[in-house]
Amino acid sequence: MDRQERERRTEAARKACERLAAADVTAVALTWVDTSGVTRVKAVPLPRLAHAAAWGVGASPVFDAFLLDDSIVSGRFAGGPVGDLRLYPDLDRLAVLTALPGWAWAPADRYDQDGEPHPLDARHLARREVGRLAAEGFSVRASFEVEWAASVGGGDEFVPACAGPAYGMTRLTERSGYLLDVVRALTAAGVPVEQIHPEYAAGQYEISVAADDPVGAADTAVLVRETIRAVSLHHGLRATFAPKVLADGVGNGGHVHLSLWRDGANLMAGGDGPYGLTAFGEAFAAGILARLPALLAVGAPSVASYLRLIPSHWAGAFACWGLENREAAMRFVTGSAGERSVAANLEIKCFDAAANPYLVLAAVLAAGRAGLADGGTLPEPVSVDPVTLGGSVTPLPSSLGVALAAFEADGVLKEALGEPVVDTVAAVRRGEIALFEGAPPEEIAARTRWKY
Missing domain, CATH: 3.10.20.70 (Glutamine synthetase, N-terminal domain)
Structure with a gap:
């Protein structure tokens, strides 16, 4: 400098x-x-x-x-x-x-x-990957969905802050002032909120924000979470973004939305590929899908992540993709007829908020860039719950150790992120695996609940 x-x-x-x-x-x-x-x-x-x-x-x-x-x-x-x-x-x-x-x-x-x-600064890594794509004429728009669960009462136990049914208006009514303050605080901080609603799990809500460049999207993910945390405390609540709040409940995801652009055009729409994907859009998506097992080491980085990543919970536990399929690890979203040229995008559902958002996007962009270089194509889409297809659809790793092995073996990610990052991610993940060795799900959930 x-x-x-x-x-x-x-x-x-x-x-x-x-x-x-x-x-x-x-x-x-x-x-x-x-x-x-x-x-x-x-x-x-x-x-x-x-x-x-x-x-x-x-x-x-x-x-x-x-x-x-x-x-x-x-x-x-x-x-x-x-x-x-x-x-x-x-x-x-x-x-x-x-x-x-x-x-x-x-x-x-x-x-x-x-x-x-x-070399281990994840924000720099994300910016570097943005630059590498830009050198090839591409840009990416990205955003993170933020799910959290709100607890009432003291102590480290989780007591849901609302009692209404999943997605129910009752939950909004119960905490209307709280949710309004979340929206007001984020709007005042310059975050364009697009949607807020009650979610499925006990005490759970979700907020969606506008897409941005990848580094900006990761910045916003941090700002959104810390704003929600602060507003929660002002309302006498405690917010958790942990992958698994209760061992027998549905966890918090950290879904990532991505679209690939070139010369002002969204390459996820207007093409001759499946559901309107262009050849570039399909290759980008194929590169990510092929590396999802390895990407889990950064996108689902906690032992607790694999308590969440289970079939038939809309967590994306299978290495497949599909049109609006919320059980596939990669959901393809076209948007409504008439706005698909701007709305079409990929949603990666198998990630959660234990992830470093900058590192996630650096790794995902590297995987997509490799798909572009290879001219990759997607396998046949899955249009049903993958669990119903038996062994014909490959499940994603069911433990952090298996995901880490795939990550360490992936040459594309090693080249893109650098040896210091790969070695340090491996050391930290092995440390967490050892930390929870032999612990039952209830203990894992309890010990991670208030860390995120």
């Missing part, structure tokens, strides 16, 4: 501080997401923001090796007390946190002390 860039950042921060001061902001939270999917933070008082923008804020690289319980593993590229990084706030994504009066937020990029991107 040269002197001119530091001066540019300083001036941009000074202008931002004027706006934030007018909004009564006192401090700015700078966040990044670790390998376990936990959002970590350092904060600076507003007068210090300009220095942070130009020179960064110190942070240990050890967080790459944190497990969800804050214990630390050691890999070849992460772990241990030595080293330092700098957190640089992305001033273009600064947002006032109206649910946390006096606070603003910005996602942080992690650099080393020589000004080079940290």
Whole structure:
């Protein structure tokens, strides 16, 4: 990072501080997401923001090796007390946190002390994959669906905050003020909310936001979750985004929507392929579908993820795709007639919110890019619940260990993400597997419930 860039950042921060001061902001939270999917933070008082923008804020690289319980593993590229990084706030994504009066937020990029991107910085990895696709003339629009369950009462037990039926108007009525405050807080933070509704599981809700570029979509996923968490606390509630809240219940997903674009056209529509896919759109989708077992190591990264990822729960437990098939791991969404040119997209249903959203999108884009390079084609779509087809449809890995083996063996992901990332993901996943070795589902759910 040269002197001119530091001066540019300083001036941009000074202008931002004027706006934030007018909004009564006192401090700015700078966040990044670790390998376990936990959002970590350092904060600076507003007068210090300009220095942070130009020179960064110190942070240990050890967080790459944190497990969800804050214990630390050691890999070849992460772990241990030595080293330092700098957190640089992305001033273009600064947002006032109206649910946390006096606070603003910005996602942080992690650099080393020589000004080079940290090889384990997932936000940088996602941006790099966006650039690689752009070099080939493609762009991607993405968004995350956010599901959460709200609990009432003290302690670590889960007590549903609403009693109405799944998707029922009763649930909205019971918590109408709460849900309105979620929408208001997100809107004030610049997040375009498209839909909010009660979900299937006890105390569960879901919110959908507008698509964005992949890095922006991951930023928004972090902002949405932390805003929901803050609003929940103001209402005397506790929000969890964990993959499995109750061992015998339906878990929280973290579905990813994606569409591939070129020259202003959505390549998921208007083609001669299945359901209107163009050849490019089909190849992109085929690359992702082929690597879903490996992608689970980043998209369903917790032992608890595999309590959720079971058949006949709309979790996407089979390595197949289908038109509007909510039991397929990849659901193809055309949108309504008349808007398909902008609405058609892929939904990856097998991922959950224990994932680092930046790392998920970096890996998914790399898989899609490999499909484009190979000119991939999709297998026959599945139009029924895959479980009814016996062994003719391959199930996805049913444990984190199996998914991790597929991830480590995948040459495309290794090349795209880099050896430090692959090694560190493997070390952290093995650490979590050991952490829960022999634990029954009820214990796994309880110990992960409030970590996400």
